[in-house]
Amino acid sequence: MNIEVRLHGTLIAARPGLRAGDPFTVTIRDGASVASLAAELSLAPADIHLAIVNGRVVYDRDVPLATGDRVGLFPPVGGG
Amino acid sequence: MERILRVNMTSRTAAFEPMPEAYRNRAGRWLTSSIVHDEVPPTCHPLGPNNKVVFSPGIVTGTASPTSSRISVGGKSPLTGGIKESNAGTGWGRRLARLGIRAIVVEGQPKEKGFWLLKVNARGAELEPADAWTGKRLSEIYPALLTRFGGKEKVNVCAIGVAGEFRMAAAGICFNDQEGRPSRYAGRGGLGAVLGSKGLKAIVVDDSGAKEIPLADKAQFDQGRKKLGAALGAHAITKPKGALNSYGTAVLVNILNEAGGLPTHNFREGRFEGAAKIAGEAIFAGNKERTGAEVYNHACSPGCVIRCSNTWHRSNGSEHTSCIEYESDWAFGANCGIDDLDQIAELNLLCNDYGLDTIETGGTLAVAADGGLWRFGDGKRAIELLHEIGQGTPLGRILGNGAVVTGRAFGVTRVPHVKGQNMPAYEPRAVKGIGMTYAVSTMGADHTSGYTIAPEILGVSGKLDPLNPDKADLARNFQYATAFIDSTGHCLFIAFAILDIASGFEGTVEECNGVLGTKWTMDDVARIGKEVLDLERDFNRKAGFTALDDRLPEFMRTEPLPPHDTVWDIADREIDRVFAS
Numbered sequence: 001m002n003i004e005v006r007l008h009g010t011l012i013a014a015r016p017g018l019r020a021g022d023p024f025t026v027t028i029r030d031g032a033s034v035a036s037l038a039a040e041l042s043l044a045p046a047d048i049h050l051a052i053v054n055g056r057v058v059y060d061r062d063v064p065l066a067t068g069d070r071v072g073l074f075p076p077v078g079g080g
Numbered sequence: 081m082e083r084i085l086r087v088n089m090t091s092r093t094a095a096f097e098p099m100p101e102a103y104r105n106r107a108g109r110w111l112t113s114s115i116v117h118d119e120v121p122p123t124c125h126p127l128g129p130n131n132k133v134v135f136s137p138g139i140v141t142g143t144a145s146p147t148s149s150r151i152s153v154g155g156k157s158p159l160t161g162g163i164k165e166s167n168a169g170t171g172w173g174r175r176l177a178r179l180g181i182r183a184i185v186v187e188g189q190p191k192e193k194g195f196w197l198l199k200v201n202a203r204g205a206e207l208e209p210a211d212a213w214t215g216k217r218l219s220e221i222y223p224a225l226l227t228r229f230g231g232k233e234k235v236n237v238c239a240i241g242v243a244g245e246f247r248m249a250a251a252g253i254c255f256n257d258q259e260g261r262p263s264r265y266a267g268r269g270g271l272g273a274v275l276g277s278k279g280l281k282a283i284v285v286d287d288s289g290a291k292e293i294p295l296a297d298k299a300q301f302d303q304g305r306k307k308l309g310a311a312l313g314a315h316a317i318t319k320p321k322g323a324l325n326s327y328g329t330a331v332l333v334n335i336l337n338e339a340g341g342l343p344t345h346n347f348r349e350g351r352f353e354g355a356a357k358i359a360g361e362a363i364f365a366g367n368k369e370r371t372g373a374e375v376y377n378h379a380c381s382p383g384c385v386i387r388c389s390n391t392w393h394r395s396n397g398s399e400h401t402s403c404i405e406y407e408s409d410w411a412f413g414a415n416c417g418i419d420d421l422d423q424i425a426e427l428n429l430l431c432n433d434y435g436l437d438t439i440e441t442g443g444t445l446a447v448a449a450d451g452g453l454w455r456f457g458d459g460k461r462a463i464e465l466l467h468e469i470g471q472g473t474p475l476g477r478i479l480g481n482g483a484v485v486t487g488r489a490f491g492v493t494r495v496p497h498v499k500g501q502n503m504p505a506y507e508p509r510a511v512k513g514i515g516m517t518y519a520v521s522t523m524g525a526d527h528t529s530g531y532t533i534a535p536e537i538l539g540v541s542g543k544l545d546p547l548n549p550d551k552a553d554l555a556r557n558f559q560y561a562t563a564f565i566d567s568t569g570h571c572l573f574i575a576f577a578i579l580d581i582a583s584g585f586e587g588t589v590e591e592c593n594g595v596l597g598t599k600w601t602m603d604d605v606a607r608i609g610k611e612v613l614d615l616e617r618d619f620n621r622k623a624g625f626t627a628l629d630d631r632l633p634e635f636m637r638t639e640p641l642p643p644h645d646t647v648w649d650i651a652d653r654e655i656d657r658v659f660a661s
Contacts (some may be wrong), residue, residue: 008334009323009361019365021334021356049316050539055340055350055643059543072338076316078538078576079329079360079388079406080531 001030001067003037009075011048014041021072028065035061037071049076082182085205087198089278090129090188094198094205099182105596108138109165109566110612111183112154116163117615119185122622126158126270127247127277129189135176135238135283136184138569139592142177142293145305146312148569149174149381151238151255156623157269159249159440159482160499160524163619164269169380169571170255172236175287176200177569186278195245195281199229202289210281214245217433217470218254218262229284232260239282241435244272246472248480250440251276254432257380257389263402264380267437268526269501270482293595301594304587308574309385311584315577317540318386324573325377327360328390329406332505332533333414334359339537339546340643341510344414345456346446347496347503349642350510354419358409363390366421371397378402386573392425401429407527410505411442416449416462423459427466434470436480441466443483443502451490494635499524499625508632509641509648511536513544513551513558516650519630520555520658522616528572530558534579541579549650552657560609567612568592617659627656 003026012020028040034051038044038061051058052072053065065071082099106114112134124130134154141148151173157164176184179202190196197210213221218241229235236256243251251272252265295301312318323331336342337355344352356362367375370393379387380403389403404425412418412427431438445462448454453475454461468476478489483502487495496503501524508515513532521529532554535542544554561579565572568588578584589600600608620629636648 006334006338006356008338008359009327009331012361019356020361021337021359052335052338055338057339057537057539057543057546059539070338072334074335074338075323076538076540077323077327077331077335078317078534078540078573079324079332080527080533080572 002027003065004068004070005037005041006072008072009077011043011073011075014043031064033062033064034058034071037065038073043073047075048073050074082180085181085184085200087184087186087205088188089186089190089280092190092196092207094207105598107136107182107567108150108152108569109167109563110608111136112152112165113163113612113615115183115185116154116156117619120156122156122619123624124156126156126161126274131156131274133186133271133274133278134183135173136182137173137177138567140595141569142174143295143301143595145383145591146309147384147386147571147574149383150569150571151266152566153253153266153271155271155274157271158273159270160501162499162524162623162625163522163616164271165523165566166252166266166268166271167566168255168264168266169384170236170264171258171382172238172255172285173569174382175236175285177293178287178290179285184283186275186280189277190279195279197281198283200283201286213281215242218435219433222256222260222262225282225284226256226260230286232256232258234288235284235286237282237284240272240275241433242470242472243435243480244276246477246480247273247276248469248477249273249485250437250444250480250482251435252437254435257402258378258382261402263432265437268439269523272435295594296597297594300590304590304594307583307587308578308591311577311581311587312385312574315580317576318573321376324386324388327364328377328388328403330360330363330390330404330409332360332406333409334361335537336506339510341507341537341546342410342414343496343503343505343507345417346415346450346494347507350507351643352414355414357419358413358421358424362421363392363404367391367393370395384571386571388573392421394422400425401432404428407505408438408442411439412445412462415442415446417456418459418462420459423463426463430463430466430470434466436469439504440482440502443496444479444486447483447487447492447495448479448490450494451486451492453490496633497525498632499629501525506533507641509636509646510644511546512549512650513546513554515632515648516551516555516655516658517559519632519655521559522613522620528562530555530562531572531575532558534576540576547644547646549654552654556658557606559613560606563609563612564605567608630655
């Protein structure tokens, strides 16, 4: 299945040449989770603070994704 | 000796008074709101002689405590008609604290036309004519003012820009940062107009010869500051080269965009197509490309270890502006449909130079776009409109008085405000707890009243669903904790660390005990916060506010917000429950 991915903050280092927040497509096995997507992108689980899937903040990394999902991965961020 | 400096602008005299016993442990927001509550008639005209502007550094401001140089400014707001507390990070309040001045109270109003400047130093305080400093951009007069009074190492300047001179309700009060830039604002609520109405153009504070701040219990203070410092140094958001130091507050653009809570085109959508182009990461990458080096952020004030203030550089590598905060980036960016950082930087610079709150100004421009004055996304035209404000043209006078006045002038019904203050950069329909906070805040729509975004979006100090409407307790508790932090003189950003690391919070209380000789525990945090809020709510009640003012605008109840297609669906009784107990 295809997942529309955006990496943010320091995580963008995993995709040199891309700007944080720019979308790219990752093809992964059906039913893969956020954790497997992170592994596919060679991101260490500890580096990911949260995932936003289709606009919803997801803390459980093992929830299966569906094809076409929009996934944003974030390190810890703050501001105000 | 702790003193209050009272400045009477009718007689143009300045005199010191001892701290009243009733205010013994109060400082920062606790003191500014106390004095406004006790001395300002709630029904007075905000720009008349009976309003006052009160400045107070926090409990630990001026000590060796980390990230503690906030100055609280209070008064009755010409924007909301209610009480206002707005605070800024700057060395100005630190110098005031070191001079033993717990508050400056500016009152009265000159019968003559003109502006004056107040000099405060170890010898005393005096006023001098300041007409020569008026009518100019702040980036023009700050270097000259700093030089005239001994340089940025010796003095700090607080001043209003032309917007304050024009008594515009979007006018803030500006303080210089460590490089002397006129960039640190007590921006919200129009307190710059109140200072302007009193003819006070600037206050220059020189702490030469000041003694160290006395500590009632040095061991307790040192223990506290070390615990807080350790928490700030360890937390991923506040540590060196962490999120705030690397990307600044504008790092929030992408996360709010992904969560569907980034107000776009005057609160029409929750996502902005150009978000990635204006986000904190894009600022970092753009600076690197333009300067040839990674530019990490700097501290707005002495002693800050978080260091979140960014700069933006022109294509030739020279500095354009500092600081493009998340709120400013969003206000001129997503909310105005502008995806060009150079144009956003120019709008930010013009606000700093004319003396305007960026949130109210960006919000006003967005309302003006709905009113047909310009097209969303046309940054060039937005810059022209900002110059209209700076020049005080008839159109500029309307825009400079904020989103509500502009909406009324141009027949716009989509005015996202509460109590007359434009909403900041979080969509209440997508993040319900912040909507509750906007609704009930004593300040009008204000995210810094209680930053529920931390648990609702950022996964800090809890993990809550932003769309879940059960947020009354959250909104109350965050406002109490915030009012306490605003009284300590700490930047609210310490909350990211101390809400996750308990020893950091204990340290914050211990530091206060170390300065004051009190025996406060963690339980006193909510008690003090509630006391501050009760004073502010009492003032607003006497100014004529009722529960009906604690409401979000009508269009948010009827227009679904993409991408979640949710409306503001929290019952009024649930809002009224926030402070009912």
